[in-house]
Amino acid sequence: MREGLRATLAVSAGFWCALGEMLRSCAARLRMLGALRKDEHWPARNLGPALRWFSSEKDFCLPNPSWSEDLRHLFHQFMKKCEDGSWTYISEKEMLDLQKKASELSFQNVKPMKKKQFPSTLTRNFQEGLGFEYAMFYNKDERRIVCLFQGGPLLQGFPGLLHGGAIVTMVDYSISILSTKTIGFTMTAYINITYKRPIPIGSVVVINGQVDKIEERKVFLSSSVHSADEKTLYSEATSLFVQLNLEKSET
Amino acid sequence: MREGLRATLAVSAGFWCALGEMLRSCAARLRMLGALRKDEHWPARNLGPALRWFSSEKDFCLPNPSWSEDLRHLFHQFMKKCEDGSWTYISEKEMLDLQKKASELSFQNVKPMKKKQFPSTLTRNFQEGLGFEYAMFYNKDERRIVCLFQGGPLLQGFPGLLHGGAIVTMVDYSISILSTKTIGFTMTAYINITYKRPIPIGSVVVINGQVDKIEERKVFLSSSVHSADEKTLYSEATSLFVQLNLEKSET
Numbered sequence: 137m138r139e140g141l142r143a144t145l146a147v148s149a150g151f152w153c154a155l156g157e158m159l160r161s162c163a164a165r166l167r168m169l170g171a172l173r174k175d176e177h178w179p180a181r182n183l184g185p186a187l188r189w190f191s192s193e194k195d196f197c198l199p200n201p202s203w204s205e206d207l208r209h210l211f212h213q214f215m216k217k218c219e220d221g222s223w224t225y226i227s228e229k230e231m232l233d234l235q236k237k238a239s240e241l242s243f244q245n246v247k248p249m250k251k252k253q254f255p256s257t258l259t260r261n262f263q264e265g266l267g268f269e270y271a272m273f274y275n276k277d278e279r280r281i282v283c284l285f286q287g288g289p290l291l292q293g294f295p296g297l298l299h300g301g302a303i304v305t306m307v308d309y310s311i312s313i314l315s316t317k318t319i320g321f322t323m324t325a326y327i328n329i330t331y332k333r334p335i336p337i338g339s340v341v342v343i344n345g346q347v348d349k350i351e352e353r354k355v356f357l358s359s360s361v362h363s364a365d366e367k368t369l370y371s372e373a374t375s376l377f378v379q380l381n382l383e384k385s386e387t
Numbered sequence: 388m389r390e391g392l393r394a395t396l397a398v399s400a401g402f403w404c405a406l407g408e409m410l411r412s413c414a415a416r417l418r419m420l421g422a423l424r425k426d427e428h429w430p431a432r433n434l435g436p437a438l439r440w441f442s443s444e445k446d447f448c449l450p451n452p453s454w455s456e457d458l459r460h461l462f463h464q465f466m467k468k469c470e471d472g473s474w475t476y477i478s479e480k481e482m483l484d485l486q487k488k489a490s491e492l493s494f495q496n497v498k499p500m501k502k503k504q505f506p507s508t509l510t511r512n513f514q515e516g517l518g519f520e521y522a523m524f525y526n527k528d529e530r531r532i533v534c535l536f537q538g539g540p541l542l543q544g545f546p547g548l549l550h551g552g553a554i555v556t557m558v559d560y561s562i563s564i565l566s567t568k569t570i571g572f573t574m575t576a577y578i579n580i581t582y583k584r585p586i587p588i589g590s591v592v593v594i595n596g597q598v599d600k601i602e603e604r605k606v607f608l609s610s611s612v613h614s615a616d617e618k619t620l621y622s623e624a625t626s627l628f629v630q631l632n633l634e635k636s637e638t
Contacts, residue, residue, distance in 0.1 A: 238545045258550040261541040290512040294489045299509040300575045301556025308551050324551045328579040 195228040197272065202265025203286065206340040206364040210284045214273045223282075226272040226313065232256075234316060259309055266290045268302070272310060274317060279347035281314035286340045298335040307359050307373050311345040315355040315377040318347055322355060322377035329373040340364040353379035446479040448523065453516025454537065457591040457615040461535045465524045474533075477523040477564065483507075485567060510560055517541045519553070523561060525568060530598035532565035537591045549586040558610050558624050562596040566606040566628040569598055573606060573628035580624040591615040604630035 199208050217223040235257060259268040266288040273282045285306050293299030308327055315322040335341060345359040354376060361371040450459050468474040486508060510519040517539040524533045536557050544550030559578055566573040586592060596610040605627060612622040 235546065257544060258542050258553055261543075291509050292512075293508060294574070295486065299556060300559050300578070301552060302509055304555050304559075304578070305550060305552025308555075323545070323585070324582050326579065326581040327551070327555070328577065330577040331575050334574070 196260060197226070197228045197231075197270065200264050200269070202269060202288070204338070204340055207269065207284055207286045210340065210342065210364060211271055214271075214282065214284070218273070222277065223273045223275050226274055231272075231313065234313070238321065257309070258305060262288065262290055268306060270306065272313060274314065276317075279314070279318055281310050281317075281343075281345040283310035283343040283345070284340065285343055287335065287337060289337050292337055294334065296337055298337055300329075300331055303331070303335060303361060303371055304329050304373070307343055307345070307361065307371070308375075310343050311357045311359050311373075311375060312377060314345045314347065315357060319350060319353070319355055319379050321380045323380055325354075325376040325378045327373055327375040329371055331371050333368060333370050335361070335370050341370060342366070348374075355379070447511060448477070448479045448482075448521065451515050451520070453520060453539070455589070455591055458520065458535055458537045461591065461593065461615060462522055465522075465533065465535070469524070473526060473528070475525045475527070477525055482523075482564065485564070489572065508560070509556060513539065513541055519557060521557065523564060525565065527568075530565070530569055532561050532568075532594075532596040534561035534594040534596070535591065536594055538586065538588060540588050543588055545585065547588055549588055551580075551582055554582070554586060554612060554622055555580050555624070558594055558596070558612065558622070559626075561594050562608045562610050562624075562626060563628060565596050565598065566608060570601060570604070570606055570630050572631045574631055576605075576627040576629045578624055578626040580622055582622050584619060584621050586612070586621050592621060593617070599625075606630070 199211055203211075214223060215225060218225050259270070262268060267290050269286040269288065271284050273284075275281070283306060287298045287302055287306075291298050291302035293301070304327065307329065308324055312322060312324060340363075342362050342364060343359060344362070345357055347355055348358050349356040355378075357375050357377065359373045359375070360369060362369055450462055454462075465474060466476060469476050510521070513519060518541050520537040520539065522535050524535075526532070534557060538549045538553055538557075542549050542553035544552070555578065558580065559575055563573060563575060591614075593613050593615060594610060595613070596608055598606055599609050600607040606629075608626050608628065610624045610626070611620060613620055
């Protein structure tokens with residue numbers, strides 16, 4: 137019996153060793169994967185997952201740890217403005233619902249994507265703090281939209297500065313939501329953007345968009361990009377969006 | 388002894404079960420992580436590393452497995468045009484050298500980035516095939532640039548279509564290289580882009596840029612985005628770039 141117990145313990149010890157070794161190996165691998173995801177202030181060596189996928193579970197428009205004080209402050213200021221109903225906060229869900237509805241659009245020559253192959257829109261395909269961090273507020277009576285935007289290091293153009301393409305992407309997205317909320321689904325026909333000053337990476341800007349004129353299916357909009365304190369004008373844009381016929385859109 | 392053996396076997400069986408369970412759990416987790424990294428035609432569930440960092444070792448402008456037949460074909464066509472010296476291939480190294488030189492620019496209010504915290508430009512911050520795949524060719528005599536561009540699924544706007552912001556980003560980058568090669572470092576002053584038809588994700592387009600006029604430090608350029616077979620015009624743009632004074636640039 138003692139022999140048996142000894143044998144049991146010997147075998148057990150062997151199992152524990154093997155188990156320990158395997159778990160250590162697993163843990164090391166998981167730690168490595170974890171390390172790849174670790175954020176520093178500028179996660180410069182972060183080669184980890186930078187994608188965020190289509191998910192209606194989380195509202196990415198709400199504050200997260202990557203948001204600066206300026207962005208938080210502005211966000212709470214606008215949330216207060218929502219209390220009397222003049223402004224409305226646009227949640228991620230609302231944006232995703234628009235995106236989902238847009239997937240009903242049928243364009244010639246465009247192979248529809250399978251649902252499980254459905255990434256989010258460009259502005260949501262970066263990890264927290266590395267790409268586009270933003271929240272939007274809509275004023276129905278004034279036909280205005282405000283987008284609070286903080287651009288991360290992966291949106292770089294010249295070293296230390298936001299890429300002009302990232303700025304126009306955010307402007308285009310904000311006013312496309314405004315025009316869609318104003319007259320239904322629209323697409324950009326043109327956008328004329330002027331860059332007055334470069335925007336440092338990580339700084340918070342306020343994009344103001346407004347409807348200037350509606351002509352049947354056309355919406356003319358203008359927009360500006362200011363610093364958080366409104367003292368610096370970074371960019372201005374004028375644009376035309378055209379309402380889509382959801383039944384038969386053609387490319 | 389038989390009891391002992393039975394006990395041993397019972398305990399061993401317990402260990403095997405526990406070990407099996409744990410390994411299965413580990414394996415499931417690793418499989419999940421693996422699956423997340425697995426590429427399909429559209430690597431829709433790929434949550435893996437989507438960043439590519441500043442590196443002069445690899446020429447990302449050369450063909451890689453994500454390139455479609457169309458893109459390869461056009462690339463080789465233009466490489467042939469380079470043989471008589473009329474066209475020049477612009478390597479990643481040349482673009483990076485411009486980027487490095489740009490880091491000498493000093494803007495007010497822009498905190499310089501530490502070298503190890505230096506991500507690449509927006510267009511290179513996506514994993515192979517998921518974002519911007521492109522190669523550029525320059526014609527000095529004709530003051531023209533051609534950018535062969537294939538946009539991946541992370542650049543999505545409307546489902547299945549490239550985001551307008553991604554298109555203008557690539558146009559802006561192409562003509563900024565043209566204007567910089569023409570008169571030295573420049574920055575975008577304005578860009579007016581018209582979208583004629585949406586571009587399906589994954590399709591190859593040809594961006595043609597040309598210098599229309601130079602007035603002292605100003606370069607006026609025009610550009611177009613066509614399908615690979617040149618039959619479809621997707622976008623047109625006019626723009627102004629202004630030469631920078633490298634000694635004292637101010638934001």
